Amino acid sequence: MKKKVVAVVCVLSMSMSLAAGCGNKEEGAGGNGVVEISFPTFMCGTASQTEWVKERVEAFNEEYKDQYKVVMEEIPGDQNYIDKMKVLYSADDLPDVIVTGGYNLIDSMQDKLVDLTPYVEEDPEWAGFMSDVGKNVNTRDGKLYAIPYIRQTIGYFYNTELFEEAGIEQVPETWDEFFEDCDKLLAAGITPVSMDTAESGWVTSLMLGAMIGDSDTGEEFMNTNQPDDYNNDEVVKAAGMIQEMFQKYTTADAVGGAYAEAANNFFNEKTAIIANGPWMVSKFYDTSVVSEDFGDRVAVATFPGNVMYNSGQIGWSIASKTEEKIEASLAFVKFMTSEESQKLDLEMCSVIPDCVITDADVYSQVQDTINLADSASRSINDFQSLWHATVVDEISVQYPLLADGSITPEEFAQALTDAAQ
Template identity: 55%
Template sequence: MKKAFLKRLIGAMLICTMALGLMAGCSSGTKGGVTKTSGTNGSGGETESTGSKETADTESTGVVEINFATSWVGVSANTEWFKDRLKAFNEQYGDKIKVNVEEIAGDQAYVDKMKVLYSSNSLPDVICTGGYNLIDSMKDQFVDLTSYIDNEWYDSISKVCWDVNSRDGKIYGMPYSRQVIGYFYNNDLFAKAGIEKPAETWDEFFAQCDKLKEAGITPISMDTADSGWLTSLFLGALIAQTDEGEKFMNTLQPDNYNTADFINAAAAIQKMFQNYTTSDAIGGKYENGASNFYMEQTAMIANGPWMASDFYDTSMVEDGFANKVETAMFPGGVMYNSGKIGFNIASKTEEQTKASVEFVKFLTSDESQKKLLEVTGDIPAKVSVTSSEIHPIIIDVMANGNIATRNINDYQSLWYANVVDEISVQYPMLAQGEITPEEFATALTDAAAKNK
């Protein structure tokens, strides 16, 4: 009798539990952070989700979850801007889209992590590589964005930005900024060395480096790690002194570095390493070179206008440092004036793709690009966006870009990813004279050949 009674009691409790579950699922709305929608379970009843699983979350709450991996953390120039934009996005879209952010400090560490995730077909929904070209090596997992971009949006963006974000007539990246890069110099240190104005030719440039050395001043900030960004900007400017060199620096995926322009430029870089830079340049990262310039240990540094905000940051430089800094074109009238690799989307479902597009549209809106210009100095991809609140030196950089004799793209956007990686392997050997400029060129050519 007890067993029979217990069976009846347990059965009644199960029925009550199921009924309560069905009643709870019949209401919809949002309360206490739990969003309820009219999904269906296997018996035709409605379900509720608390967001514990992404698939269930999408079906039951209407909130689509996407993952965004970013290097805009810590000391990154974009950190403040991204935090502001993410907060604004959540306020506007929080009931529809949830962005899960993975923070990866350092551009090279970020790129390396994306390569690992690509190999396991597990890229985040949205990535932004800071200008590194991963389109060519990863486009089979990137979404073709062409159909998501209307004519108004397309026409508002500088054409040079679409050029570097497209392959074979398909758009794989959504631009948010342009590269306009020259070099900065410390006018006080120039004056101490008796230098009145920036050099117009490379012969004059190296003569000025000698003057700086004679005055006890190290001329140039350089680096070799993480593809040697500071050094490679000078390398590209040196290459672009001729028509053929300028063409080379605007060529997508060049496969032959064994040219006179490249070898001559590599020889000049070797000279700069051996005579005109700091002892920590070999093996050093961008941060080392930047710190040397901030501390007035070097007189010149090649970089973009986003660096200008640091010139006013008294946690990094002495008060008044910005008043000492001016900007110049590279000798020969060369400026980096080009598009930059933007946001790539690797979502696996149409729903997540649409949510990712909304997220990226927000980050590339007029308001977001205006804030990017004001906070970081990045030049907007949208030609109509400007601001009266930016540092004067940024205006000077933009002005130089408008009058440059030769306009080139940066190597990270155009060269094969493994060639960019190879630079960091070869630079220390070139710097120390272990290889010749010709061998340096051959090493990069061999790296490019691996992509065939």
């Protein structure tokens, strides 16, 4: 059920459905002098923000029909989108507007991105609308390369009915208690946790990061931009815990599986737990995906140690090459990150905004996620936002090896270090 959210302080985004497409046209203007800008998106198909992006692009094109036109290309799949952006970057043919969801492309592409600092500074109202944490995560060397629009708040969801069947009366406070609960679930014939390895192993890596972040030094590590050495006690210990989860507490399709399989296992009540953000919540009430009343049986919790992902996220970048197109792209980015757009994203897709939104109508699990993030003892950032892209890619190579015991947790940490360096 939904309830009112009051004063949601937002910072970053989670989500992702903007495909990359189309190289920039040589001519800045389309027919009748209208300037066309290219906007690829992975928010398409079954992605959570598909309808929001479609509605917003159509609204922008209608409002600015005599000046600008956004030409949107759909690229299904996060990894397909990222791969295409890399190809276009190498060809010096990036689209005009880029938004990468949780993936950090600023550090690998900033030489071809527009420094947005002067444009924001000359518009104090726009600058004041952004949160400090949102601006910080999108800034490199004092230059703003993307406009924030989302706050990343992530814990884990659990099926209360399956917990009750296993005799679990409250969520675990420590990782030792978490594994004890996993044993209780197994004893009740319930597979404990949804996991994955493909496409950076998103839900598995959320667990990994939360395990790393359960200490002062681990929390600091999880908030470090582009670490180049993973050979530390926190990473090794977490890798060992993930290895145990692969071998004892997840589904047979976890190794080799992607996010979709992990999510479907939770939706079909084949697993009791999945780590993910609030953008998933709307699916809990979609009876074409889940059974009747499924959403009423799902609650959200902090990770053991009272750890939550709570940070800003990489936002909207511009790679236009002419002033004419930069002007059009700025208008589009302002529109997509406006209070109206962020509120619609929150209500339609449960994406936590970067700005302060009042009186938004959202699902109870979304409000609960915000409350948990605001009161968490430890706040961390997610791996896709901060780690080198080479490390994010390497994770999918190493997880299956870790799962079948081909490598040790120490070798896993060394492999990530090698990828970073």
